[in-house]
Amino acid sequence: MKYKKTVFLKNGKKCLIRNATGSDSESVYNNFNLTHGQTDFLLSYPDENSFDIEQEREFLVRKEDSDREIELCAVFGDRIVGTAGIEEVGKKYKVRHRAEFGVSVEEDYWGLGIGRALVMAGIECARQAEYLQLELEVVRENLRAFELYRSIGFCEYGYNPKGFCSRNTGWQGLVLMRMELL
Ligand SMILES: CC(C)(COP(=O)(O)OP(=O)(O)OC[C@H]1O[C@@H](n2cnc3c(N)ncnc32)[C@H](O)[C@@H]1OP(=O)(O)O)[C@@H](O)C(=O)NCCC(=O)NCCS
Structure with missing residues (x-):
């Protein structure tokens, strides 16, 4: 999928949200x-990155060519400072x-x-791809992310107390959240 939108940040500066390309x-x-x-709130550690740069390029080309999936990036100045993705459940x-x-x-x-x-752009892309439900999992202690999702309209529908096992802190509970895209 393709996407492109310029947004103004809280500091008044511009940020481009667009689909990442090869x-x-x-x-x-x-x-x-x-x-x-x-x-420590993400699924994997840097040493578990299963891609090299060429595999990353192939992945981004597949996403750009896809009707149902996208990898978004936030470009601030000339730097990619964040990413977000929509993936089909099946x-x-x-x-x-479901995405x-x-x-x-x-x-x-x-x-x-x-x-x-990035979340708002993801929701827009998910609607465009005609998904009816957007889902995510967030570590219970990740208040910044949880608050962000809750304020946008994601609802908690479950909890997995042993969702992640952190190398640093042991068990991390995962809050399951969903948003209907009607
Ligand atoms: C979660 C994450 C994506 C948020 O990105 P960000 O650019 O800081 O988010 P924003 O500035 O748009 O907004 C953050 C929102 O979090 C909330 N927030 C910010 N600081 C907070 C705090 N200390 N406690 C609780 N909520 C907080 C607010 O709702 C805020 O929104 P608002 O100020 O517009 O009302 C970022 O912190 C991150 O990448 N974290 C590590 C990876 C991660 O946790 N990803 C999510 C996995 S589920």
């Missing part, structure tokens, strides 16, 4: 490794209406409104 592969790869090392008729969402922003740029802009 030529962004190195920046997206570096952003992934950086953000996944800055927080192609079978019974689950075709999963994920987002991360580089820590130096938190609090400016970039996370919110």
